[in-house]
Every structure is written in structure tokens, then in C-alpha cells.
Amino acid sequence: MIAYRLVLSAAFIVLGAIVIARMAPFGLSLSTLPGFAFGLALAGLGFYRITLAIRLYRDRP
Amino acid sequence: MSTEKHAELRRTVTPWGSFSWGYSDVGADIFIGLGLVLAAAAGASNVAFLFAGLVYVCIGLAYTELASTYPVAGGGQYFVLRGLGDIFGFIAGWAVLLDFTIDITIFAWACVDYLSQLVPTFVNSAHPWVHFWVVFGLIAALCLLNVIGVRESTAFNGFVSALDIASETCILFFGFLFAFRPELLIHNMQTSWPSPDQLMLGISYAIISFVGLESISQAAQETQRPASIIPRTSVGLILTILIFALGYSNLALGLQPWHPILDAHGQAIQFWQIFVNNGDNQGAAVALLAKQVPYWGAIAAFYVPVLGAVLLLISSNSGVFGSSRIAYAMSSSNLLPSMFQSVHKRFRTPMVSLIAFCGLAAIELIFAAIPYLDPHANAFYARFFDGESGLDFLADLYAFGAATSYSFVFIALIALRLIDPLSPRRFKIPLNIPMRFRGERVEFPVVGVIGFAGIFSILIFTLMTHPIGRVAGPLWLVLGIIMYLVYRHHRKMPLLHSQKHEWRKQQVDILRNAGELELMDEYIANVKASDERTAKESVA
Incomplete structure (x- = not known):
């Protein structure tokens, strides 16, 4: 389960980076705001899940 | 009956079980919300999801704090009862019950819509009677399964949730890698920005993509050490659901379809335009999007309709199960007649509640389906309800019930912070103002006020833009309040005041x-x- 979490979390981070990188050339405006929000949230969730997975790994019996 | 009344639920749900319980309920919402929002909000669909998503984050945090402080299965109804008193507890619970009965119908309806991607006989516009009877049959079957006490296991929930998260991540991954055109997204947002009315309609539909947070409190009742586990799983759940909603809406607007999409006149159209005035497509939005993702779409076209249908059926079942459980909790608190507590002698399940609420769901199905089945009814709906039917009809009421109950939950959150500062809160929503109230140090939740303003505005949008929601929703509440007053009068209990509760x-x-x-x-x-x-x- 921890391996599954790590792979999924890495996918989230990569996907977030792809979205941000592709939106970046268009600058920050109302039209690009939802895209940036999505990319940042995606990368944030990826990091959050990785920290959780590491904590679970450390706390395992 | 008496033994059942005092029986405790076993606390055997693991952290992953708790997450997947919530995910299988809330995660299915995007399968119906996406098509409806794209049809209503067009080029601003991603903004509609962003607005509703931010409100949803506030709601999710409120439920996380309340469910970890008061880990009981009553959910929103219990929090409002405790914070605001009996009558408001009843109104919130009654609105939740409306949502649960709609939940049964709308997910069963969408389940058949997803299957229609593989079985053309199930297409509603072509075979409305077949569609109606299949949905009706699903509701009847779920009712029967719940009466005899069969529930999908937590392990099965977990398996389907894990499969769905992996699948949705793949769809987004391949979609953003190979089919997403940021310039197309910006073009669509600039040229297809909706009117204010359509944007409000889109936002009120977007909130239905985030309904089902009652499952957090239901899981809390059956999780060991919920104060520690629930915050951890809830934050992950809230972010995951938010990301899928934002991801799909951005992808749908900026999607360069794998195969050209043509309208009835042979003209090429944008992907999101296939949902406008097309109920069949609205009901199967995620499957249609997955099909247009390069490479992955080749296999997604076959498995996404099935996976979506299974997830939607689990959600429909959670409506059957949840409505009987909320009715049971409300009956235990003397908010509903005691018959809702009665259990079947042999199966030991709340048969009266199950049959009553599945019956209501069947009636809602008839009202939603009748315009497709009868031309006279279609003309009547076109004249008085802007022609809303099917998913639109159900989503109208779903949005009303959710916005009403969530509004009360925010007020209850603020009230409980003031009147019950002694209950330890392992998880507390951030951004609080320390102050004194009735001699106690309390923390006023700023996010509660922001969340209330957001959800209340969505309730106003719903009343302004949903012709069925603004009639049938308030009517449901008025009928419920009359029933409540008659019941309390009959039991010689206070009508507008609360009975004495031993909260401590x-x-x-x-x-x-x-x-x-x-x-x-x-x-x-x-x-x-x-x-x-x-x-x-x-x-x-």
C-alpha cells in the first residue's frame, strides 16, 4: 500500500509540474488562474501524500 | 427493538477504509457534476468548480473538526441539533434526508447512463422506458439488499476506490500530457464566457460534485480513535476530490480531442459543447472525456463506463443506507416518529426507513423521467420548469438540499465553538479569533463565516436559477416542519424549543x-x- 501511495504521489507531482509548465508561457490572468490553482494543488497533494507515506513507514509496527 | 436501539457499531474501519468510505461517496459526484457544469457554465466551468471547490474545502474542514470532536453517525443533523437546538436539527436532518433520497435516484440514473456507453439499449433519449425500468430495478434491488442486510464490504469499497483513483490519475496524466492545449483553454474561456445567470447555475451544479461529506461522520462512528484518524484521512480526501474536479474541468475546456467531434451538421465542435442540451452525454461525462484522451482512451472507452457504473452504484447504495441511518438517528432524538427506529425481526435492519426512503426515491425517479415518457408531461415541464427533466431535475433538488444542510452546519460550527468550548478539539480549523464568551475562553472560527457566506450564496444561486429546486425544495422543508410540529404536539413535547439534553x-x-x-x-x-x-x- 505504501508503494502504491508513493507511485500515485509522484504521479501527482509530475502532473502538477506539467500543468504549471504548460500554463506558464501565458502569464497570470483570470483565464490562467484555475489552471495554476489546479497545478499547485496537484503538486501540493503529491507532497502531502509523500510526507504521510513516510510517516506511516516510520510508524509501522 | 430495544436491544437494537442501544447497540453500538463496531469500530473496525481502518484509516484507508475511512478514506475509501468517503471517496466512494463523494468521489462519484464528479461523474455526474462534470457534464452538468460544462453544459451550464461553458467557458467558465473551471471557475465554477474553483468557487464551489473553495467552499467545499471550508465545508470539509468544518466536518473534519466536528466529526473528530463528536464522532457519532448522525452527522450534520447531530451537529446542528447540538449547536442550535431541536427544530434546527430537524430542518438540517430533513434537508440531508432529501439529499440522501435524491442520492439514491441520481446515482442509479447516472449508473445506467454510464452503462449506456457500452449497451446502446440503455440510452435514455432512444429508449426512455428501458432506461426508466432499469433505474427503477436498481433502486428496488438496493432496497431489497439493504432490507436483508447485505452491504458492500469496506474491503470492496477500498478496492474500487483505489482502482478509481489510479484510473482518474491516468486519465488526467495522459490527458494533460498529450491532449491539453493551454491556448485552447484560454480561447474557450474568452469566447464562451457564460451570462451571470448561467455562471450562477454552473456554480450551483458544481457544488453537487462535492456532496456526501456526511460519510466523514458516518466513518467516524466506526473508526477506532477517530479524533486522530479522521483529520488525517479527511484532508487527503478533500484535496483528492478537489483536484479531480479542477483537473477535469480544465482538461475538458482545453482538450484537443483525439478524434474530431462533429455536430449534427458535420461541423467540428469543441469537446465541452457535446454536453449542451444533451442529457445523455451529461450523464456520462467522465467516460466521454476519457475516450478522447490519446492512447489511454483506447482502453478507457471500455473500462471507464464499467468502473464509473460500479462507483455510482456504491454511491446510490450509500444513499439507501445513509437515509435509513439518519432517520434512525433523528428518531432516537425524538425528531421523527419512533416507527423509523423499528427493525425487521429476522433481518434486524430498519425496514420501515428503508422502504419509506426508497419509495420516495422511486417517486423522484417518476418525476424526473416522466417528461421522456409522456409528451403531455414534457409540454407541462417545458412551460413551467424551463423544460428541466432527468438529471437536471434531480440535480436541482440535490443542490438545494446540500446548500441548505451545509449552511446550517456552518452556523452549528460557530455556535458549538461558543457554547461548547470544553470539548477537546484534536483538529481545529485554522484562522481563529480568541475571545471570551459567557466567562469561557473561546476561539471564533473565521473560516466558518467565510464558508457560510460561500454556501449561502450558492443556496441563493440555486433558488434564483433552478426552477424546480426553488419550488420543490422549500416545499419539502415546509411539509417536514408541519410533520415535525404535529409529531411533537402528539408527544406533548416542546414545539419550537428543545427538550432537555444531557450533553455533558x-x-x-x-x-x-x-x-x-x-x-x-x-x-x-x-x-x-x-x-x-x-x-x-x-x-x-
């Missing part, structure tokens, strides 16, 4: 049953200190 004793019992013994000791110490302080002040 209840809180100790709740924490003890949850295995939160440290929190229980902390609560008892807080109560003792508060009583001593009050006694000293009264002597002085």
Missing part, C-alpha cells in the same frame, strides 16, 4: 465509546475546572 454525559459516553480515553479525561477535567470557576465567581 453524552460527550463522555461518545469519547469513551470511541476509545478516545485521553480526550475523555481532558473533557472531564475541563468541565470540573469550569464548574469550580463558576462556583467561585457566583460566591464572589
Whole structure:
């Protein structure tokens, strides 16, 4: 389960980076705001899940 | 019956079980919300999801705090009962019940819509009677399964949730890698921005993509050490659901389809335009999007309709199960007649509740489907309800019920922070203003006010833009309040005031049953200190 979490979390981070990188050339405006929000949230969730997975790994019996 | 009334639920749900329980309920919402929002909000669909998503984050945090502080299965109804009193507890619970009965119908309906991607006989516009009877059959079957006591296991929930998260991540991954054109997204947002009315309609549909947070409190009742586990799983759940909603809406607007999409006149159209005035497509949005993702779409076209249908069926089942459980909890608190507590002698399930609410779901199905089945009814709906039918009809009421109950939950959150500061809160929503209230130090939740403003505005949008929601929703509440007053009068109980509740004793019992013994000791110490302080002040 921890391996599954790590792979999924890495996918989230990569996907977030792809979205941000592709939106970046268009600058920050109302039209690009939802895209940036999505990319940042995606990368944030990826990091959050990785920290959780590491904590679970450390706390395992 | 009496033994059932006092029976405790076993606390066997693991952190992953708790997450997947919530995910299988809330995660299915995007399968119906996406098509409806794209049809209503067009080029601003991603903005509609962003607005509703931010409100949803506030709602999710509120439920996380309340469910970890009061880990009982009553959910929103219990929090409002405790914070605002009996009558408001009833109204919130009654609105939740409306949502649960709609939940049964809308997910069964969408389940058949997803299957229609593989079985053309199920297409509603082509075979409305077949579609109607299949949905009806699903509702009847779920009712029967729940009466005889069969429930999908937590392990099965977990398996489907894991499969769905992996699948949705793949769809987004391949979609953003190979089919997403940021310039197309910006073009669509600039050229297809909706009117203010359509944007409000889109936002009110977007909130239905985030309904089902009652499952957080239902999971809390069956999770060991919920005060520690629930915040951890809830934050992950909230972010995951938010990301999928934002991801799909951005992808749908900026999608360069794998195969050209043509309208009836052979003209190429944008992907999101296939949902406008097309109920069949709205009901199967995620499957249609997955099909247009390069490479992955080749296999997604076959498995996404099936996976979506299974997830939607689980959600429909959670409506059947949840409505009977909420009715049971409301009946235990003397908000509904005691017949809703009666259990079947052999199967030991709440048969009366199950049949009553599945019957209601079937009636809602008839109202939603009749315009497709009868031309006269179609003309009537076109004249009085802007022609809303099918998913639109159900989503109207779903949005009304959700916005109403969530509004009350925010008020309850603020009230409980003020009147019950002694209950230990392992998880607390950030951004609080310390102050004193009735001699106690309390923390006023700023996010509660922001969340209330957001959800209340969505309730106003719903009343302004949903022709069925603004009639049938308030009518449901008025009928419920009349029934409540008649019942309380019959039982010689206070009508508008609350009966006496032993909240302190209840809180100790709740924490003890949850295995939160440290929190229980902390609560008892807080109560003792508060009583001593009050006694000293009264002597002085």
C-alpha cells in the first residue's frame, strides 16, 4: 500500500509540474488562474501524500 | 427493538477504509457534476468548480473538526441539533434526508447512463422506458439488499476506490500530457464566457460534485480513535476530490480531442459543447472525456463506463443506507416518529426507513423521467420548469438540499465553538479569533463565516436559477416542519424549543465509546475546572 501511495504521489507531482509548465508561457490572468490553482494543488497533494507515506513507514509496527 | 436501539457499531474501519468510505461517496459526484457544469457554465466551468471547490474545502474542514470532536453517525443533523437546538436539527436532518433520497435516484440514473456507453439499449433519449425500468430495478434491488442486510464490504469499497483513483490519475496524466492545449483553454474561456445567470447555475451544479461529506461522520462512528484518524484521512480526501474536479474541468475546456467531434451538421465542435442540451452525454461525462484522451482512451472507452457504473452504484447504495441511518438517528432524538427506529425481526435492519426512503426515491425517479415518457408531461415541464427533466431535475433538488444542510452546519460550527468550548478539539480549523464568551475562553472560527457566506450564496444561486429546486425544495422543508410540529404536539413535547439534553454525559459516553480515553479525561477535567470557576465567581 505504501508503494502504491508513493507511485500515485509522484504521479501527482509530475502532473502538477506539467500543468504549471504548460500554463506558464501565458502569464497570470483570470483565464490562467484555475489552471495554476489546479497545478499547485496537484503538486501540493503529491507532497502531502509523500510526507504521510513516510510517516506511516516510520510508524509501522 | 430495544436491544437494537442501544447497540453500538463496531469500530473496525481502518484509516484507508475511512478514506475509501468517503471517496466512494463523494468521489462519484464528479461523474455526474462534470457534464452538468460544462453544459451550464461553458467557458467558465473551471471557475465554477474553483468557487464551489473553495467552499467545499471550508465545508470539509468544518466536518473534519466536528466529526473528530463528536464522532457519532448522525452527522450534520447531530451537529446542528447540538449547536442550535431541536427544530434546527430537524430542518438540517430533513434537508440531508432529501439529499440522501435524491442520492439514491441520481446515482442509479447516472449508473445506467454510464452503462449506456457500452449497451446502446440503455440510452435514455432512444429508449426512455428501458432506461426508466432499469433505474427503477436498481433502486428496488438496493432496497431489497439493504432490507436483508447485505452491504458492500469496506474491503470492496477500498478496492474500487483505489482502482478509481489510479484510473482518474491516468486519465488526467495522459490527458494533460498529450491532449491539453493551454491556448485552447484560454480561447474557450474568452469566447464562451457564460451570462451571470448561467455562471450562477454552473456554480450551483458544481457544488453537487462535492456532496456526501456526511460519510466523514458516518466513518467516524466506526473508526477506532477517530479524533486522530479522521483529520488525517479527511484532508487527503478533500484535496483528492478537489483536484479531480479542477483537473477535469480544465482538461475538458482545453482538450484537443483525439478524434474530431462533429455536430449534427458535420461541423467540428469543441469537446465541452457535446454536453449542451444533451442529457445523455451529461450523464456520462467522465467516460466521454476519457475516450478522447490519446492512447489511454483506447482502453478507457471500455473500462471507464464499467468502473464509473460500479462507483455510482456504491454511491446510490450509500444513499439507501445513509437515509435509513439518519432517520434512525433523528428518531432516537425524538425528531421523527419512533416507527423509523423499528427493525425487521429476522433481518434486524430498519425496514420501515428503508422502504419509506426508497419509495420516495422511486417517486423522484417518476418525476424526473416522466417528461421522456409522456409528451403531455414534457409540454407541462417545458412551460413551467424551463423544460428541466432527468438529471437536471434531480440535480436541482440535490443542490438545494446540500446548500441548505451545509449552511446550517456552518452556523452549528460557530455556535458549538461558543457554547461548547470544553470539548477537546484534536483538529481545529485554522484562522481563529480568541475571545471570551459567557466567562469561557473561546476561539471564533473565521473560516466558518467565510464558508457560510460561500454556501449561502450558492443556496441563493440555486433558488434564483433552478426552477424546480426553488419550488420543490422549500416545499419539502415546509411539509417536514408541519410533520415535525404535529409529531411533537402528539408527544406533548416542546414545539419550537428543545427538550432537555444531557450533553455533558453524552460527550463522555461518545469519547469513551470511541476509545478516545485521553480526550475523555481532558473533557472531564475541563468541565470540573469550569464548574469550580463558576462556583467561585457566583460566591464572589
